[in-house]
Amino acid sequence: MKKWGSAIVATMLTLSLAVAGCANQGQSSGAADGNEILVGVLLPVTGNNATDGKDMQNAIEMAVKKVNDAGGVLGKKLKIEVADDGCDPQMATTAANKLVSQNVVAVVGGYCSGATLPSSGVFKNANIPLIVPAANSAKLPAQGYDTLFLINGLTPDQAQTAADYMAANQAKKVALVHDNSAYAKDLADFAKAAVEKSGGTVVAYEAINPEEKDFSALVTKLKGIGPDATYFTGYYAAGGLMVKQFKQKGVSGLFFVGDGSFSEDVIKIAGAENAEGLLITATPTAEFIEGAEAFTTEYKATYNNLAPGPFSALSYNAVNLLADAIKRANSTDPDAIKKAIKETKDFKALGQTISFNAQNTLDTSNFAVLKVAGGKFTLAK
Amino acid sequence: MDILVQTLADGLVIGAFYSLIALGYTMVFGIIKLLNFAHGDLYMLGAFVGYTLLSVVSGNGSGAGLMGIIVVLFLTMVIVGAIGMGIERVAYRPLLLAPRLSILITAIGVSLFLENGSMLFWGAQYQVYPLQLSHDGWEVFGAHITYTQIGLVIISALLMLGLHLFISRTLYGKAMRAIAHDQTACHLMGINVHKVIALTFFIGASLAAGAGTMAGAYYGTVNFMMGFIIGLKAFTAAVLGGIGSIPGAMLGGLLLGMMETAGTFLFGGSWKDVVAFSLLILILVLKPTGIMGEKVTERM
Numbered sequence: 001m002k003k004w005g006s007a008i009v010a011t012m013l014t015l016s017l018a019v020a021g022c023a024n025q026g027q028s029s030g031a032a033d034g035n036e037i038l039v040g041v042l043l044p045v046t047g048n049n050a051t052d053g054k055d056m057q058n059a060i061e062m063a064v065k066k067v068n069d070a071g072g073v074l075g076k077k078l079k080i081e082v083a084d085d086g087c088d089p090q091m092a093t094t095a096a097n098k099l100v101s102q103n104v105v106a107v108v109g110g111y112c113s114g115a116t117l118p119s120s121g122v123f124k125n126a127n128i129p130l131i132v133p134a135a136n137s138a139k140l141p142a143q144g145y146d147t148l149f150l151i152n153g154l155t156p157d158q159a160q161t162a163a164d165y166m167a168a169n170q171a172k173k174v175a176l177v178h179d180n181s182a183y184a185k186d187l188a189d190f191a192k193a194a195v196e197k198s199g200g201t202v203v204a205y206e207a208i209n210p211e212e213k214d215f216s217a218l219v220t221k222l223k224g225i226g227p228d229a230t231y232f233t234g235y236y237a238a239g240g241l242m243v244k245q246f247k248q249k250g251v252s253g254l255f256f257v258g259d260g261s262f263s264e265d266v267i268k269i270a271g272a273e274n275a276e277g278l279l280i281t282a283t284p285t286a287e288f289i290e291g292a293e294a295f296t297t298e299y300k301a302t303y304n305n306l307a308p309g310p311f312s313a314l315s316y317n318a319v320n321l322l323a324d325a326i327k328r329a330n331s332t333d334p335d336a337i338k339k340a341i342k343e344t345k346d347f348k349a350l351g352q353t354i355s356f357n358a359q360n361t362l363d364t365s366n367f368a369v370l371k372v373a374g375g376k377f378t379l380a381k
Numbered sequence: 382m383d384i385l386v387q388t389l390a391d392g393l394v395i396g397a398f399y400s401l402i403a404l405g406y407t408m409v410f411g412i413i414k415l416l417n418f419a420h421g422d423l424y425m426l427g428a429f430v431g432y433t434l435l436s437v438v439s440g441n442g443s444g445a446g447l448m449g450i451i452v453v454l455f456l457t458m459v460i461v462g463a464i465g466m467g468i469e470r471v472a473y474r475p476l477l478l479a480p481r482l483s484i485l486i487t488a489i490g491v492s493l494f495l496e497n498g499s500m501l502f503w504g505a506q507y508q509v510y511p512l513q514l515s516h517d518g519w520e521v522f523g524a525h526i527t528y529t530q531i532g533l534v535i536i537s538a539l540l541m542l543g544l545h546l547f548i549s550r551t552l553y554g555k556a557m558r559a560i561a562h563d564q565t566a567c568h569l570m571g572i573n574v575h576k577v578i579a580l581t582f583f584i585g586a587s588l589a590a591g592a593g594t595m596a597g598a599y600y601g602t603v604n605f606m607m608g609f610i611i612g613l614k615a616f617t618a619a620v621l622g623g624i625g626s627i628p629g630a631m632l633g634g635l636l637l638g639m640m641e642t643a644g645t646f647l648f649g650g651s652w653k654d655v656v657a658f659s660l661l662i663l664i665l666v667l668k669p670t671g672i673m674g675e676k677v678t679e680r681m
Contacts, residue, residue, distance in 0.1 A: 048604070050505040180651065207651035211610040213600040216391035217645035217653070224384045237507050241600060248516050249525065268509050269602050 421612015623674020
């Protein structure tokens with residue numbers, strides 16, 4: 001019955017996307033010729049992860065505006081076409097196909113790894129370069145696509161950061177909880193390996209259904225085990241509830257969440273007092289990056305005093321990297337752009353210097369441990 | 382021991398939510414043989430209406446008192462009950478004599494309409510309830526049972542008791558039972574069938590809305606898709622107890638909640654749904670009508 005229900009939902013979504021696609025095509029016809037370069041943006045702007053998706057879209061729009069105000073690229077203006085992947089593999093495939101059919105020269109986007117895995121395949125087949133600012137499952141580069149570029153640190157780096165912090169704080173008994181998504185399971189698996197390598201033991205390895213709200217049974221089970229540290233690797237909606245129920249039941253030990261739960265919403269959902277002391281392994285947001293003050297100020301000024309979210313700086317970097325690559329390629333041909341991105345050497349961006357290795361990923365990890373203190377994120381180290 | 386008691390207490394709370402929603406499924410099925418797939422979304426709607434009302438009540442930051450919460454709960458139940466009645470009038474009544482499949486598909490349409498309509502109205506993000514329920518409680522055999530949990534279970538029990546008395550003791554309750562038996566005969570006896578069906582939808586929707594508001598306050602977040610999975614679980618609970626049977630829905634909900642928490646405890650979180658749905662298959666194989674269901678002959 002469940003399968004049937006979701007099949008119907010999927011069909012309806014596909015239909016509505018198709019309708020939306022037609023409407024958009026009407027507007028943007030003629031965009032690719034003339035004075036504009038059409039860049040695709042693939043993000044979850046609806047659904048469970050809409051908050052982060054919207055935030056990334058804001059940063060992308062800001063970067064595009066900046067590039068255009070400075071004279072554009074190759075004498076043309078960048079124009080973005082946003083498609084909604086809803087963090088869902090089926091929706092992502094449809095959305096990616098839509099972008100391909102609109103002849104985008106390159107795509108920036110990819111938040112959930114589970115949705116980015118299939119969409120990266122669509123772009124590979126169409127030979128369109130995809131710069132991914134957020135999704136970072138190790139399965140993405142393992143596909144070996146030459147069109148796929150990842151500028152976020154990878155999952156193994158994140159797992160290692162968490163394991164190092166646990167080891168430094170004498171947390172030997174570690175409980176791992178994921179939400180069965182590609183990204184969260186990946187991170188939990190790498191964390192298991194990293195914890196065991198540094199001499200700790202994994203006392204529980206569990207999964208939750210992020211569509212539900214009651215994790216009390218699992219939390220009670222953890223309480224009985226009494227871990228030194230618990231690491232939840234899923235996304236913020238379930239993460240906030242986990243933190244809340246974990247604290248209310250009074251389970252022992254530190255509580256870590258991965259970068260999927262790195263959002264102000266996690267504090268809001270858990271409640272400030274429950275979130276106090278929560279540890280997050282993530283790539284730091286703009287406010288913790290040296291040299292990104294101007295970005296933060298401008299972001300707040302543009303978007304109603306909204307603070308930039310976890311992936312806004314990376315999304316901003318992705319657009320700038322793409323603009324730079326198009327300039328160097330001196331062409332809007334996807335093949336030339338792909339080659340130029342690949343050849344990027346020491347591109348200075350907010351909080352990172354981008355050069356790609358053989359797998360089209362970065363060699364340096366930008367992960368850090370953050371801590372919630374007084375209802376705000378602070379650097380823990 | 383402490384863990385056993387804690388697991389049972391947590392299961393009881395989840396089970397109470399399942400039961401309240403399962404009642405709506407079972408009542409509607411009992412009376413017009415419709416699997417109302419939009420029912421889980423009425424639960425979602427209840428959570429959102431409660432969220433909006435509570436935001437208004439606690440608007441100046443003073444926070445809603447216990448009285449405020451109860452008033453909001455009551456208002457939400459009335460509002461969503463009326464919406465449930467409206468849905469029946471607009472979407473289901475014209476199809477009452479159409480083939481069963483048409484009305485079933487309409488129910489799925491109503492469900493999608495409610496989900497996406499709520500997304501447009503309240504937004505796609507998670508909304509956080511404007512109140513934090515107290516976490517004080519009793520220590521029973523080492524398990525921590527909060528006053529909130531006890532309160533939720535008591536309110537649910539009172540609602541179910543009220544429903545039971547209504548169905549078994551009042552004239553309208555009798556009419557409902559009669560229509561479940563034979564709609565045409567009731568029509569001939571001068572019973573206003575449409576009015577009674579509308580009342581059934583009102584009661585079902587308001588029970589789901591009550592569960593929605595309580596779940597929203599208890600867990601703290603609401604989202605437009607929250608009714609989908611719990612709707613399926615409540616449907617399972619209704620089938621488990623025997624669809625069409627009101628005591629069955631109550632029992633099925635509680636049983637499912639308990640089995641889920643026990644399953645998580647024994648086999649791990651990823652096995653929770655496996656345990657719940659295996660139980661369903663087992664019951665259906667051994668007793669296809671559900672625990673308390675009666676064998677009825679198909680009329681149409």
